[in-house]
Amino acid sequence: MTIDAVYLLQLTLNGIALGLLYALIAVGLSLIFGVMEIINFAHGELLMLGAFAMCFALPVMGLLYWPAMATAIVATMLAGFVIYEGLLVRLKPDEFERSILITLGLSIIIIHVMQYLFTATPRMVDSQYGFDGVEIGAIRITWTRVIGAAAAVAAFAGLYLVLRYTQFGRAMRAIAQNRDAALMVGIRPRVVARNAVILAAGLCGLAGAAISPIQLVTPYMGQFLIFKAFALVIIGGLGNIPGAVVAAIGLGLVESWIGGFFEIAWQEAAVFVIMIAVLFLRPDGLFKRGGMRVG
Amino acid sequence: MTALLSVSDLRKAYSGVHALDSVSFEVAAGSITGLIGPNGSGKSTAIDCISGFQKLDGGKVVLAGTDITGKPAHLIARAGLMRTFQTVRIYERLSLRDNLAIAAQQFDQATWIDEFFRTRRYRDAVEQSEQRAAELVDLIGLRKYYEIETGILSYGQKKLVALAAALMPHPRIVVLDEPVAGVNPSRIREIEVALQQLNRAGETFLIVEHNVEFITNLCHQVIVLEQGRKLTEGTAAAIHTDARVLEAYLGMTPEMAEAEMRGAA
Amino acid sequence: MKLLLALLGALAFAALPLVTSSNYIIGVGISALIFTVAAAALNLVYGFTGLLSFAQLGFWGIGGYATTLTVMTFGGNFWLGVVYAALLNAALALVIGYPILRTNRHAFVISTLTFALLVALIARDWVTLTRGPLGIPNIPRPQAFGFAFETTPSFYWVAWAFSVATIGFLYALCSSRIGRTLIAIKQNEPLVRAQGISPMPYKLASFAIGAAITGAAGGVFAFHLRVIDPGFLDFYYMQTFLIIVIIGGAGSFWGVIAAGIALSALPEALRFSADFRMIIYGVILVAAMFVMPTGVAGWLRERKIARMRQALQ
Ligand SMILES: Nc1ncnc2c1ncn2[C@@H]1O[C@H](COP(=O)(O)OP(=O)(O)O)[C@@H](O)[C@H]1O
Numbered sequence: 001m002t003i004d005a006v007y008l009l010q011l012t013l014n015g016i017a018l019g020l021l022y023a024l025i026a027v028g029l030s031l032i033f034g035v036m037e038i039i040n041f042a043h044g045e046l047l048m049l050g051a052f053a054m055c056f057a058l059p060v061m062g063l064l065y066w067p068a069m070a071t072a073i074v075a076t077m078l079a080g081f082v083i084y085e086g087l088l089v090r091l092k093p094d095e096f097e098r099s100i101l102i103t104l105g106l107s108i109i110i111i112h113v114m115q116y117l118f119t120a121t122p123r124m125v126d127s128q129y130g131f132d133g134v135e136i137g138a139i140r141i142t143w144t145r146v147i148g149a150a151a152a153v154a155a156f157a158g159l160y161l162v163l164r165y166t167q168f169g170r171a172m173r174a175i176a177q178n179r180d181a182a183l184m185v186g187i188r189p190r191v192v193a194r195n196a197v198i199l200a201a202g203l204c205g206l207a208g209a210a211i212s213p214i215q216l217v218t219p220y221m222g223q224f225l226i227f228k229a230f231a232l233v234i235i236g237g238l239g240n241i242p243g244a245v246v247a248a249i250g251l252g253l254v255e256s257w258i259g260g261f262f263e264i265a266w267q268e269a270a271v272f273v274i275m276i277a278v279l280f281l282r283p284d285g286l287f288k289r290g291g292m293r294v295g
Numbered sequence: 296m297t298a299l300l301s302v303s304d305l306r307k308a309y310s311g312v313h314a315l316d317s318v319s320f321e322v323a324a325g326s327i328t329g330l331i332g333p334n335g336s337g338k339s340t341a342i343d344c345i346s347g348f349q350k351l352d353g354g355k356v357v358l359a360g361t362d363i364t365g366k367p368a369h370l371i372a373r374a375g376l377m378r379t380f381q382t383v384r385i386y387e388r389l390s391l392r393d394n395l396a397i398a399a400q401q402f403d404q405a406t407w408i409d410e411f412f413r414t415r416r417y418r419d420a421v422e423q424s425e426q427r428a429a430e431l432v433d434l435i436g437l438r439k440y441y442e443i444e445t446g447i448l449s450y451g452q453k454k455l456v457a458l459a460a461a462l463m464p465h466p467r468i469v470v471l472d473e474p475v476a477g478v479n480p481s482r483i484r485e486i487e488v489a490l491q492q493l494n495r496a497g498e499t500f501l502i503v504e505h506n507v508e509f510i511t512n513l514c515h516q517v518i519v520l521e522q523g524r525k526l527t528e529g530t531a532a533a534i535h536t537d538a539r540v541l542e543a544y545l546g547m548t549p550e551m552a553e554a555e556m557r558g559a560a
Numbered sequence: 561m562k563l564l565l566a567l568l569g570a571l572a573f574a575a576l577p578l579v580t581s582s583n584y585i586i587g588v589g590i591s592a593l594i595f596t597v598a599a600a601a602l603n604l605v606y607g608f609t610g611l612l613s614f615a616q617l618g619f620w621g622i623g624g625y626a627t628t629l630t631v632m633t634f635g636g637n638f639w640l641g642v643v644y645a646a647l648l649n650a651a652l653a654l655v656i657g658y659p660i661l662r663t664n665r666h667a668f669v670i671s672t673l674t675f676a677l678l679v680a681l682i683a684r685d686w687v688t689l690t691r692g693p694l695g696i697p698n699i700p701r702p703q704a705f706g707f708a709f710e711t712t713p714s715f716y717w718v719a720w721a722f723s724v725a726t727i728g729f730l731y732a733l734c735s736s737r738i739g740r741t742l743i744a745i746k747q748n749e750p751l752v753r754a755q756g757i758s759p760m761p762y763k764l765a766s767f768a769i770g771a772a773i774t775g776a777a778g779g780v781f782a783f784h785l786r787v788i789d790p791g792f793l794d795f796y797y798m799q800t801f802l803i804i805v806i807i808g809g810a811g812s813f814w815g816v817i818a819a820g821i822a823l824s825a826l827p828e829a830l831r832f833s834a835d836f837r838m839i840i841y842g843v844i845l846v847a848a849m850f851v852m853p854t855g856v857a858g859w860l861r862e863r864k865i866a867r868m869r870q871a872l873q
């Protein structure tokens with residue numbers, strides 16, 4: 001088979017778009033891990049809630065993309081707030097296993113309540129952009145993908161600025177780097193952790209909203225994505241945000257390329273195979289965790 | 296006396312900060328050696344590097360003629376170096392009996408096959424371990440807690456459990472990180488006597504401790520660390536009057552000052 | 561005393577087919593026995609050794625498929641299939657366990673989860689071996705010495721013998737020095753190392769034994785269902801094992817056994833709606849983690865300790 005350059009480029013662009021969406025999820029997980037040393041198993045369900053919010057908001061808003069997306073983000077941030085104040089706040093920093101079991105229970109509850117309320121039937125989401133796309137030469141990409149990718153890039157830029165230049169961002173990095181020292185200089189871990197969870201939930205909401213016009217929306221859509229995101233934060237080094245972004249975009253590319261040339265099964269398995277290989281070679285992930293670096 | 300433990304040119308930095316900067320010292324066989332210094336001077340780091348709990352950046356550690364530099368912790372323990380930790384480590388959800396039994400189990404010859412068939416070897420090993428445990432439990436005065444989960448004990452009592460566990464397998468050398476910090480003062484004197492007794496029976500100790508009286512009463516030789524360097528060493532009496540040591544201790548923390556007051560009183 | 565009770569319980573359980581002729585109830589009994597074994601294996605790995613392993617689901621599935629394929633594709637019999645399933649899982653657990661046990665405990669949990677998902681993907685996508693989503697139906701019931709365990713009550717004895725044997729083995733293991741060492745590793749790994757014990761071989765052994773038993777249990781369960789498809793790797797099974805361990809009390813041997821028997825009946829009792837059942841599972845899990853994080857057994861134990869503490873003052 002000769003490799004068609006246009007086809008390859010198309011796959012590459014799709015891969016980057018996909019990778020950016022993975023990165024939105026993985027960065028949220030990494031953020032929460034950095035601040036609280038816990039893994040949020042229900043993170044995928046936040047994404048699913050974001051997608052459902054988009055799905056319900058769009059018709060109400062006359063299919064306008066941006067207001068619906070904003071609604072979805074606010075809705076998931078609210079969900080993040082409730083989850084933090086209701087459950088996560090009771091966890092101590094070293095209760096990793098407990099955090100998993102609690103958020104696993106939460107994830108089961110959210111999935112099945114959604115399924116109970118809205119059935120498992122997949123939903124198609126239509127927006128103002130429909131299935132229109134841009135065409136550059138022989139390459140065609142739908143607007144929803146382009147906008148989703150652009151929104152993700154904007155979100156990362158915003159996140160970078162927040163972590164780097166705001167009081168809250170500095171507090172978050174301080175806690176991730178040295179918890180005890182941060183407590184001594186008067187940083188309140190509860191407030192920081194709550195904000196981190198809300199921020200992570202917002203990123204997830206954005207991802208869910210951006211995905212919904214591209215993929216079918218079902219109560220289960222978060223589950224498989226979240227497992228990939230778990231693998232990504234491991235590959236990138238737990239708590240390492242840039243590491244997670246790099247790993248996520250890398251995975252998007254690899255999956256897209258594999259999907260273009262091999263059987264679909266390999267595409268799904270790639271992330272897990274890569275993760276096991278990385279762990280074998282570098283037990284702490286590709287980019288070792290050195291507190292929460294932002295650049 | 297020959298050196299049982301010999302440490303030379305030990306170096307260790309935590310992200311640029313020199314916790315240990317070319318520290319060398321020896322622990323004579325059959326001695327009680329003290330390792331003192333202000334908080335943060337690198338005492339615990341030295342113990343961690345010697346016992347295999349921290350990777351060292353450079354230097355050499357020799358135990359009874361064998362190079363143990365950089366070996367994994369469990370192999371160093373098997374080579375005969377038992378240690379305790381500054382923040383007490385015991386199995387809080389196991390009984391005192393189990394705590395002591397586990398401490399000795401790697402050092403007997405009984406395998407799981409012996410255990411399954413309850414062979415003579417297994418029964419002997421258990422009996423010996425029980426005997427030793429009984430001695431040590433009397434030593435630390437916790438006989439009535441023998442069958443009880445150690446989690447309910449006070450902090451000082453837990454330190455004593457850790458001490459007893461380290462003594463269980465008759466190691467060549469016992470390294471204690473602040474063994475009597477937080478222990479009831481009325482018991483400290485008894486521990487002193489007990490350690491002296493064990494020492495006379497041939498046990499070698501390396502002790503990190505802030506309680507100056509404790510160190511003075513016990514140690515044959517004292518090594519003083521300051522900011523990761525060896526400041527001086529000598530007999531307890533000599534150290535006590537050394538100007539540099541006093542100076543190093545002037546920048547001491549309140550708890551240390553208090554310890555010294557207690558020592559002087 | 562506990563042992564005597566357990567023996568009586570086992571005998572009472574053996575009598576189930578004699579007191580009811582309902583295949584449905586006996587079927588629930590079979591599930592209860594097998595789930596209890598899988599939960600006890602998870603208890604060994606998580607409750608005793610402290611390794612929160614989601615790989616159990618993968619081992620369960622591999623066991624189910626390995627046993628089925630031994631009979632359906634490779635012409636072996638059920639008994640051999642169960643043995644192969646156990647051996648295959650043990651070998652696999654050693655191979656994947658070594659790298660992932662070297663990482664930190666966070667990465668361990670996620671790697672095991674990933675392994676389980678990978679197995680599910682393989683079951684779905686390796687169509688030439690597993691027939692993919694179609695599954696493998698019409699699995700025959702086992703035979704021994706010319707006797708076919710054809711009916712549900714007769715297969716019940718097979719499941720009963722299997723669980724009594726494996727639970728007996730696990731009990732011997734957990735109450736031995738090895739079991740004690742596993743608990744020690746869970747409670748304070750640095751101390752274990754300071755006492756001359758290398759944690760790695762113990763963790764690996766625990767992981768591999770847990771895998772072997774879970775796999776064997778999966779094999780028996782596939783022959784109870786008489787059909788296997790990728791649904792065999794549904795996350796539901798993992799959740800069930802976990803809930804049994806959490807409610808029974810991670811690290812309490814008999815607590816988990818009792819919870820296994822009691823809670824396996826629960827999904828059947830709550831049969832009204834699959835979604836509702838899962839919601840209740842989730843609520844139980846979250847509530848248990850807050851109200852009794854150490855399970856029923858842990859709760860009883862804590863009360864005992866509180867009494868002791870009072871007596872000492
Ligand atoms: N794990 C660690 N990471 C970074 N710095 C450390 C660590 N442990 C100790 N240090 C630093 O090394 C120095 C020596 O510490 P330590 O050995 O604990 O002193 P001591 O036991 O004498 O009080 C201190 O400055 C301490 O802050």
Ligand SMILES: [Mg+2]
Binds near residue numbers: 335338381
């Ligand atoms: Mg110290």
